[in-house]
Amino acid sequence: MxxxxxxxxxxxxxxxxxxxxxxxxxxxxxxxxxxxxxxxxxxxxxxxxxxxxxxxxxxxxxxxxxxxxxxxxxxxxxxxxxxxxxxxxxxxxxxxxxxxxxxxxxxxxxxxxxxxxxxxxxxxxxxxxxxxxxxxxxLSLLNETAEERYLNLFTERPELIRQIPLQYIASYIGITPQALSRIRKRIS
Incomplete structure (x- = not known):
């Protein structure tokens, strides 16, 4: 406490x-x-x-x-x-x-x-x-691409984002899990 x-x-x-x-x-x-x-x-x-x-x-x-x-x-x-x-x-x-x-x-x-x-x-x-x-x-939803939103979330808490299921991350950034897979493949 x-x-x-x-x-x-x-x-x-x-x-x-x-x-x-x-x-x-x-x-x-x-x-x-x-x-x-x-x-x-x-x-x-x-x-x-x-x-x-x-x-x-x-x-x-x-x-x-x-x-x-x-x-x-x-x-x-x-x-x-x-x-x-x-x-x-x-x-x-x-x-x-x-x-x-x-x-x-x-x-x-x-x-x-x-x-x-x-x-x-x-x-x-x-x-x-x-x-x-x-x-x-x-502001993120209005000004950033899905890839930028993903990278920002990853930058904020990289050690924790690995604990979040990909379907939740995809939903959060406003895309399908398949589109998230393509983004992850492209930036890795």
């Missing part, structure tokens, strides 16, 4: 009292590989910090799921639109690998905002991180 404090303190100093209050609200969970953290149609009630593991966001589809995000270790994970509005999610959030998460509930996060000096800063930093990932993804 001290690793989490260090990551938060990269942006803002936490008093021991604020950290004690905040950390008392965190729930530690170990999630097996290929486990839905949130299923489409359910309301997101947790903001999660991924200590280790890989998480995939996808829209379930009868023909093939549409993967639109990955979350790696030392990052926040949340169906944030569902979390903020407390409305059902249109997508599923699932572990790709065995994952360790630290979660805070919607209500506990509201209490942290109210009862700590840095609660709003922590919440703002989490929401900013989630927003920046979303904006980067949108």
């Amino acid at each position: 001290e690793d989490i404090r260090k990551i938060f303190e990269e942006n803002t100093k936490l008093s021991d009292e604020d950290w004690a209050y905040f950390s008392s609200k965190l729930k530690h969970i170990e999630v097996p590989k290929k486990t839905a953290i949130l299923k489409a149609g359910k309301v997101e009630n947790h903001l999660s910090f991924v200590q280790n593991g890989i998480i995939r966001y996808y829209i379930p589809n009868l023909e093939s799921d549409l993967t639109f995000a990955f979350v790696f270790e030392n990052s926040f994970s949340c169906a944030y639109d569902s979390f903020l509005c407390q409305s059902p999610s249109n997508y599923t959030v699932e572990t790709i690998s065995e994952s360790t998460l630290w979660q805070v509930t919607y209500q506990d996060l509201e209490d942290i905002y109210t009862n700590t000096a840095v609660g709003n800063t922590i919440g703002r930093k989490a929401s900013e991180a989630l927003f920046l990932k979303k904006a980067k993804r949108e």
Whole structure:
């Protein structure tokens, strides 16, 4: 848990009292590989910090799921639109690998905002991180080729991308698995 404090303190100093209050609200969970953290149609009630593991966001589809995000270790994970509005999610959030998460509930996060000096800063930093990932993804889809999107994903986390099944990567960059095979062959 001290690793989490260090990551938060990269942006803002936490008093021991604020950290004690905040950390008392965190729930530690170990999630097996290929486990839905949130299923489409359910309301997101947790903001999660991924200590280790890989998480995939996808829209379930009868023909093939549409993967639109990955979350790696030392990052926040949340169906944030569902979390903020407390409305059902249109997508599923699932572990790709065995994952360790630290979660805070919607209500506990509201209490942290109210009862700590840095609660709003922590919440703002989490929401900013989630927003920046979303904006980067949108710009990537609008401005880059599938090959560039693949290379960027590979550059970001080369040690982890090997753990992501190719059909998820293909879906994420907006192409078929066959087209991804051609890209991989061309750049190798």
